Amino acid sequence: MTRTAVIAVVAVAIVAAGVLFGVLTPNRGADPGDARQVAHGEKLYRAHCASCHGVTLEGQADWRTRNADGTLKPPPHDESGHTWHHPDRVLFDYTKLGGQAAAPPGFKSAMPGFAGVISDGDIWAVLAFIKSRWPATVRERQRQIEQRQR
DSSP states (O other): OOHHHHHHHHHHHHHHHHHHTTSSOTTSOOOTTOHHHHHHHHHHHHHHTHHHHOTTSOOOTTTTSBOTTSOBOOOOOSTTSSGGGSOHHHHHHHHHHOHHHHSOTTOOOOOOOOTTTSOHHHHHHHHHHHHHTSOHHHHHHHHHHHHHHO
16 A cells, blocks of 8 residues: 555544544534533633633632723633523634623724634534533523524
8 A cells, every 4th residue: 555545544534533532523512412512612611711711610710800901800701691592603612712702892802813723623623522511500601692693
């Protein structure tokens, strides 16, 4: 087998594994019931989000108080915050594009965008992890918000 053929076989195997484990399916959404997606999202959350939003999704102290530059501190992503008040697509866009690009006019955000840092599938996995930590009642309320948006 030629070197090129070996590289092609390995590349196909990597893509197949990514699809099988839900890592390379960018628009499948955030499924808090998908253990693989949640586990992948937890790793990504710890690597990219926990330093600002807290290891246990607790956010920063006084997160509702504006900083000197007019931005807010990172909010919690647990049930005490407002993350669950938004449909999945809003959460996805805010994460991918960054707060300033996705926020309503007049709102000042320091949230960076993760486009080019992690894939769309990775963003969905992080959201699945976050949602998996919400109590069932909060998850149901967010699901209703999601349905109203469709």
